[in-house]
Amino acid sequence: MRLRVEFTTEPFDLDEAPAHAVVARDIVTGAELDAVDVGPFGNTAEGDADQVLGAVAALLRESLGAGATRVSLQVNVIAEAGGSKDPERSERSEGSEGSAT
Template identity: 45%
Template structure:
């Protein structure tokens, strides 16, 4: 059975540099022979179950050995869509918006953070449970600020 694992290592904000915990986790996945996609807010890896599941131990060990304070991990069968709840779907949308805006969301100007919130709303990010908290953390602002950006756009 083919599986997909998506993981995010934290903390996100490390002076605009890709943190070692993220790069070393990616390298562990690559060394295991997994198909990897590295994004600004997370990494997606694919492989057969027998290959992927044991490799995740190495990925987690590499992340924590290189300074990760937390690793969020989701594993599913390849081809199965994520439900509209929880952080996995929001994190994927955050990665899309970060790519559109050209870099880590936490390093954006105030105006670009407002634009990011509007893009996320257009993509349906705020339909997910606890999305405002996840978005706020990625932007480096408070949840209240995210709500203010949304309210200003609606006025």
């Protein structure tokens, strides 16, 4: 199974990345994850379920330890063994094929 994690850490600081944000970034970029996208307002990464779940555990533990007061995250299944795809992506694709604008 493949998973996608989306997360943010708080408090925000637009002038300089806080320590908890740097820790979170280092965890996801150092993990064996695919499609890592780190930005000021949200972060995403995809990968094997075991790798994503391990990174999420480390992310929570380390970013809270580095001063985060809130960590918001969402984890989605994006593929099952055997190649089935994200049901939300399939529904959006199927629904948009026949619609007129």
